[in-house]
Amino acid sequence: MSNEFSRPIDDRYFDDYVVGSTYEFPERVQVTEAEIVAFGRSFDPQSFHVDPEAAADGPFHGLIASGWHTAGLMMRLYAKHYLSHVASLGGPGVDELRWLVPVRPGDQLRLRTTVLEARLSRSKPDRGLVRTRAELLNQDDAVVLRVEALNFLAVR
Amino acid sequence: MSNEFSRPIDDRYFDDYVVGSTYEFPERVQVTEAEIVAFGRSFDPQSFHVDPEAAADGPFHGLIASGWHTAGLMMRLYAKHYLSHVASLGGPGVDELRWLVPVRPGDQLRLRTTVLEARLSRSKPDRGLVRTRAELLNQDDAVVLRVEALNFLAVR
Numbered sequence: 001m002s003n004e005f006s007r008p009i010d011d012r013y014f015d016d017y018v019v020g021s022t023y024e025f026p027e028r029v030q031v032t033e034a035e036i037v038a039f040g041r042s043f044d045p046q047s048f049h050v051d052p053e054a055a056a057d058g059p060f061h062g063l064i065a066s067g068w069h070t071a072g073l074m075m076r077l078y079a080k081h082y083l084s085h086v087a088s089l090g091g092p093g094v095d096e097l098r099w100l101v102p103v104r105p106g107d108q109l110r111l112r113t114t115v116l117e118a119r120l121s122r123s124k125p126d127r128g129l130v131r132t133r134a135e136l137l138n139q140d141d142a143v144v145l146r147v148e149a150l151n152f153l154a155v156r
Numbered sequence: 157m158s159n160e161f162s163r164p165i166d167d168r169y170f171d172d173y174v175v176g177s178t179y180e181f182p183e184r185v186q187v188t189e190a191e192i193v194a195f196g197r198s199f200d201p202q203s204f205h206v207d208p209e210a211a212a213d214g215p216f217h218g219l220i221a222s223g224w225h226t227a228g229l230m231m232r233l234y235a236k237h238y239l240s241h242v243a244s245l246g247g248p249g250v251d252e253l254r255w256l257v258p259v260r261p262g263d264q265l266r267l268r269t270t271v272l273e274a275r276l277s278r279s280k281p282d283r284g285l286v287r288t289r290a291e292l293l294n295q296d297d298a299v300v301l302r303v304e305a306l307n308f309l310a311v312r
Contacts, residue, residue: 042232043228043229043231043232044228044231044232044235045236046235046239060246064246067247068224068227068228068231071224071227072195072199072200072224072228075222076198076200079201080201088202089215090204090216090255091223091255092255093223093252093253093255094253096249096251097249097250098248099246099247099248099249
């Protein structure tokens with residue numbers, strides 16, 4: 001298990017994503033009640049995302065972040081630390097996105113990634129597709145989100 | 157193909173999600189350049205999501221919404237029109253989320269859902285799991301996002 005890319009993120013290409021490599025990034029993002037409520041109001045206004053009082057009596061016994069908010073926080077770290085800043089050509093999607101543990105106000109989340117697959121495009125030989133398992137861990141080392149993300153990346 | 161639930165969203169339970177039913181909701185959400193940039197800065201600051209000038213020379217020939225922003229807009233409509241307002245017990249995740257067509261400033265997006273699967277929980281007989289294909293269509297009737305969403309719902 002390596003924990004350093006061979007290349008910095010400003011000089012990282014398809015070629016640098018090696019199957020089996022795992023990275024864990026030290027930065028932690030903290031999520032506040034105000035952010036959870038604001039995101040919920042914009043995109044996912046279920047009571048357990050937007051109303052702390054109602055949430056206390058709800059299925060999660062308190063306010064929890066929308067799963068899409070948690071996914072956004074994952075993406076923030078993924079874009080900052082893992083995904084090349086020079087070779088990203090967009091992502092066609094993700095598979096098996098799972099919200100495993102509720103994310104609550106004050107939680108501190110960090111990112112772990114594992115390269116599952118890397119294959120050159122047949123139709124466009126200037127790029128390849130990388131499949132990454134991304135996991136978001138909280139301050140108790142519980143995996144709160146797991147997903148397999150797909151990214152197109154330019155070759156060097 | 158039905159286009160009306162038998163029950164209003166404030167009286168809708170697991171029992172009302174019938175496999176094979178398809179619904180298309182007339183509300184359209186419009187996404188602006190400012191919203192795309194704001195979401196991108198918070199969660200996905202790749203140049204083609206946050207910098208219109210750089211995006212013009214980028215892989216999508218213009219600014220496009222983060223796929224997570226598009227997913228959030230899907231969820232806004234899904235929570236407003238499709239997902240029960242009284243019986244939702246959270247979602248464990250989604251499968252096969254695909255961003256099929258870029259979403260650009262000014263696009264108008266609407267939701268179509270199809271119930272793929274509905275099964276009672278064995279361990280918790282007060283609820284069931286519903287698997288839904290959700291599609292977001294733009295003003296040209298192109299499917300821009302497709303996903304299979306999982307939701308726990310209380311039985312009536």
